[in-house]
Structure formats: structure tokens, C-alpha cells
Amino acid sequence: MFSELSKSAVISPWQKNLWIIFVAQMTTMIGFSSVFPFLPFYVESLDTVSSLRTELLVGLVFSVAAFTMMIASPVWGAISDRFGRKVMVERAMFGGAVLFTAMAFVRTAEELVILRAVQGLVTGTVGAANALVAASVPKKRIGYAMGVLQVGMGVGIAIGPVIGGLAADMFGYRSAFFITGAMLFISGLAVFLGVTENFEKPVLSKKERSGFISEWGHVLRARGVITAFCLRFSNQLGRIIFIPVLPLFVQNLVEEGAKVNSFTGLVVGVTSLTMTTSSIYLGRLGDRIGHRKIVIGASFSCGLFLALSGLVSTGWQLLVFQALFGVSLGGIVPGISALLSNYTSTGEEGAVYGLDNSIASGARTIAPMLGVGIAMWLGLRSVFGLGALLYLFAACLAFAKLPRPEKK
Secondary structure, eight states: OTHHHHTOSSOOHHHHHHHHHHHHHHHHHHHHHTTGGGHHHHHHHSBOSSOOOHHHHHHHHHHHHHHHHHHHHHHHHHHHHHHOSHHHHHHHHHHHHHHHHHHTTOOBHHHHHHHHHHHHHHOOHHHHHHHHHHHHSOGGGHHHHHHHHHHHHHHHHHHHHHHHHHHHHHHOTHHHHHHHHHHHHHHHHHHHHHOOOOOOOOOOOHHHHTOSHHHHHHHHHSTTHHHHHHHHHHHHHHHHTTTTTHHHHHHHHSOTTSOHHHHHHHHHHHHHHHHHHHHHHHHHHHHHHOHHHHHHHHHHHHHHHHHHHTTOOSHHHHHHHHHHHHHHHHHHHHHHHHHHHHHSOTTOHHHHHHHHHHHHHHHHHHHHHHHHHHHHHHOHHHHHHHHHHHHHHHHHHHHHHSOOOOOO
16 A cells, blocks of 8 residues: 555655545544444433333434435535535534534433434535545546545544443443544544645536536436445445444353453454455455456455354354455445446546445445344344345346446
8 A cells, every 4th residue: 555655756636635534534433433332332321211212222323323414415415516525524524523522421312312313414524535535536546545545444443443442441431422522623634734625616507506416317327326326235234234233242252241342342343454454455456457346256255254253153253254254345345436436427526425425324324223123033143144145135236237347
């Protein structure tokens, strides 16, 4: 990854922006992911003013932010194409800093659900960062650039759960929300001070000024885009479906008295770490041999390793299979982002990745409730089996429907 910097003594503007966004993405994800290991337990520790079951409130806390983000992301993306992408990244990061800090002071689970709903409307850092980078990176380097962003995200998600789990065990659940607020503020400050965007406000036709619908329609009509969005939905559903029940699954595997929060954080962190190490290589490999091949192969192996994760009997076995699952994820996430860039036109990055983030958020809305429901009905292990089937379906869909590169 860093060999790219040594090829030239002068860093180009797109490289400078890429590396600043890389750092900001990493710092943001440290904050976001620090609450993952214990969020179900945090909900249980809060009072409630309704008659809703704790399991339902846990599902809502995971789902509601994704639902509101699904609604808001396409709008923010289309706005960024008209007014600039940098300001959208700043909005997401500074707004998130305020909201996560406020979550440390909630008294009831219902208050936490409300703040998570507002968070979804305001944040959306991944889509905003993808649009900013895609607008400035040469098309032939888009796989590499998306791989770099995935490295930032993966490193953050690898470190964050470990920090959050340790903080929760040592200082209580609320401490992790202060960490998240600080990380998001630092990320926004880095973008504000370091990123340079040469954005020219587009001259819009009368039809384009009438709303965002025509821009979204143009993106969706592009060859391969619908299939890529379906793959994004399947991937996010498979990635998230078991997260709400993971602490409970780990609790059944580790010895009594073990630090469940810390071990759950380790599992999530190792998955993200292996995804990080593979994404930059697989992103660059996709630039050479085609991202379609990478997405097909990675989807199949994700299904295999997720199925094996559901069959384990010890904590270390789960750790190994989740690490291999992460290696495979490193090919899917940047691969789909690169395909979307290749399938669409310059100047549409905000709309493309706004819709992309909305699709991913839709999956994140459904996944926690689906995972909790399946676990209550068929047991914890069945959730991993369903996730595996989703990835196998995605591999078949990618093979059948993704456009093959034209022969030169």
C-alpha cells in the first residue's frame, strides 16, 4: 500500500485527499465500532418507559439508525453533487460527534432509540467519503483507492471493538460513547483542515433542477448498477445479521467468568483486521483482472466460512473462521464500490454512493431484527447458516448478472 507513495516525490492532489480521508475513516470507525461489543448489554442496563421487550429494543437500537440513514443518504448524496462532497463528510462527522456524546447521558432505552434514529439522519460517513474520493481519483485507480478506504475502515473496526470492550469492562458502558464522540470530532477536523476539493457547481438543466429523481433514475438505468446494488444489499445483510446475537453466542462458547465483552470485541476486531489486510491487495488485483471475478470468488468463500462459524464449539474456532471470513470480505466491499464507479458517469458520484449507502442501510435495518427473530425461533447457530445462504446467493447472482468486461 505504502509503495504507492514512494513512486513519486510529489503527492498528487487526489493522493493527498485519499490519505487524509483514509486517516479520518479509520478514526471514525474506531469510534463507531467501539460500542458494538456491548450495545445489547447497554440496552439491558437502561430503564424503559414502554412495555416493549428487551430483545425488541435491542433490535431497534441496531436497526433504527440504518432505517433513517436509508431514507436520508440518497438525498445527501444528490445534494453533494450540487454543492460539494467535502461539506457532506464534515456534516456527517461533526454531527455524529454531538449525537454519540449525547448517547452517554441517556436514561432509558427509548431515549437511546430516538438518538440512534437522529444519528441515521445526520451521519453516513462511509457514503460521503466514498463519493469524495471517487470524484477525485482516476478511474483506472478506483479499485486501489476503494481498497485504501476499506483499509481505513477495517483498521478502525478492528481497533474500536477492542477499545470499547475494554472500556466497558473497566469504566462502564457510557465511557465508550465519549470515545466515539471524540473520534468523530477528530475525524471531522482532519477533513476540514486537510482536504482540498476543487468543486465546480454544475450547470443544471430545467429537468435536473426539478428534483433528484432524474439523476437517481439515470444512475439506476446504467448497465450493471441494479445487480451491484443487490450484491451490496446481500453482503450487508450477511455481515450484520449475526452481530446483535454475537455476544450471546460468544457467551455460550467461552469459559464461565471470561470477559465476554472483550472477547466479542476481539472477534469483531480480528475479522476487520483480516478484511483490512486483504482489501488493498484484492482491490488492486481487481483493477488488473476485473472486480467481477473478485466479487464472485469472495462471495462464495464468505458463505463457506460463515457456515463454519455457526458450527464451532470453542471460542478459538470462532476466532479462526471469522478471521477467514474477514479475508473474503476484503474482496467484496471495495469490489462493489469499484464496479459502481466503473458502471456510472463522472459527476454522479454523490448520487451513486448516496444510493449505495441507502441500500446498505436498508440491509442494516432489516438484519438485526431478522437475526434476533431467527435466533429466538431456531437458535443462535441458525443465524450463521442464513448468512451463509445469503452469500452463496450473491455469488450466483454476480456470476449470472454482472456484466462481463468487453474483450479488447
